Amino acid sequence: MKFIVDTDPGTDDAVAILIALAHFNDDEFLAITTVAGNVTVEVGTKNALRLLEHTNRNNIPVYKGEEKPLYRELTTAEWVHGSDGLNGVDFPNPSKNEETLDAVSYIKNLLLKSDEKITICVLGPMTNIGKVLSQNPKLSSNIEQIIFMGGGAGFGNTTPVAEFNFFVDPEAVNIVLNSGVKLIMMGLDVTHQAIATKARLEDILETKTVTGKNIVGLMSSLSDIEVVRELFPDGTPVHDAFVTAYLVDNTLTNGKFVNIEIETKSELSLGQSVIDINSVTGRKKNVYWMNQVNDDKLFEIIKFASSKLP
Numbered sequence: 001m002k003f004i005v006d007t008d009p010g011t012d013d014a015v016a017i018l019i020a021l022a023h024f025n026d027d028e029f030l031a032i033t034t035v036a037g038n039v040t041v042e043v044g045t046k047n048a049l050r051l052l053e054h055t056n057r058n059n060i061p062v063y064k065g066e067e068k069p070l071y072r073e074l075t076t077a078e079w080v081h082g083s084d085g086l087n088g089v090d091f092p093n094p095s096k097n098e099e100t101l102d103a104v105s106y107i108k109n110l111l112l113k114s115d116e117k118i119t120i121c122v123l124g125p126m127t128n129i130g131k132v133l134s135q136n137p138k139l140s141s142n143i144e145q146i147i148f149m150g151g152g153a154g155f156g157n158t159t160p161v162a163e164f165n166f167f168v169d170p171e172a173v174n175i176v177l178n179s180g181v182k183l184i185m186m187g188l189d190v191t192h193q194a195i196a197t198k199a200r201l202e203d204i205l206e207t208k209t210v211t212g213k214n215i216v217g218l219m220s221s222l223s224d225i226e227v228v229r230e231l232f233p234d235g236t237p238v239h240d241a242f243v244t245a246y247l248v249d250n251t252l253t254n255g256k257f258v259n260i261e262i263e264t265k266s267e268l269s270l271g272q273s274v275i276d277i278n279s280v281t282g283r284k285k286n287v288y289w290m291n292q293v294n295d296d297k298l299f300e301i302i303k304f305a306s307s308k309l310p
């Protein structure tokens with residue numbers, strides 16, 4: 001399997017990237033492409049480089065992507081992830097820069113030239129992938145699958161009905177949902193079922209690695225935010241970790257093949273994922289929507305990553 005991680009790091013993005021770094025080698029994990037979302041694309045790109053520096057994986061190239069959504073102004077989430085995107089958790093400054101090529105051109109070239117289909121893990125707004133597929137719809141046949149964090153059935157975390165990644169760039173999501181690519185959705189339906197509880201954090205600290213300590217720092221930092229603590233008194237979800245953990249073990253979640261569309265017009269429900277769980281519309285099924293979770297397995301995968309990395 002060959003894959004790239006498209007991301008807006010982001011505390012939970014960082015955990016997801018560390019999982020991928022621990023479990024896959026440089027022939028499998030081809031690149032990180034960044035996008036504006038949680039933080040600006042400059043800050044997110046630096047964070048991707050910081051994670052590679054920490055893990056001595058500077059061979060993996062980082063391509064800086066789009067600095068704003070396709071048609072909208074950028075909404076960021078520094079109030080969740082901090083102005084540095086990693087809530088002050090101590091990863092080293094990078095000794096390497098990002099590549100000169102931009103993320104959209106890189107993804108396009110990769111899909112054109114690769115003799116194998118590529119898996120794309122999307123941990124942020126879908127701007128980069130949406131742009132690639134709108135400019136080159138035929139490249140969809142060169143994508144093995146897109147596994148993404150986004151959406152949720154009937155509820156959101158940014159508006160009452162919209163999840164953050166879907167809310168930030170709904171038009172990009174719309175392009176991806178209609179691309180014909182195999183899509184696997186890790187939405188709030190699964191991520192809210194796996195909580196980084198105190199016991200799980202302590203278990204990870206037993207690895208006694210800097211990575212373990214930092215992962216615990218990343219996963220516990222959200223609990224310092226009052227509204228988050230009220231919603232999740234026992235610990236917070238680690239949304240994006242699901243995407244790369246599923247690459248490691250696809251028995252992590254289970255779900256149903258359904259039709260999903262996104263609201264792009266209404267001011268009230270912008271970015272809502274409309275999930276036809278009961279097949280009432282007859283619309284073409286396009287997404288493997290995940291809703292069942294083996295939550296212990298997620299934390300086993302995170303602990304293993306903590307033990308394997310520096």
Ligand code: BDR
Nearest residue numbers: 010013077123164165239
């Ligand atoms: C998603 O939004 C971001 O803040 C997280 O990194 C995750 O990708 C959760 O809604």
Ligand code: CA
Nearest residue numbers: 010013123124
């Ligand atoms: Ca993210």
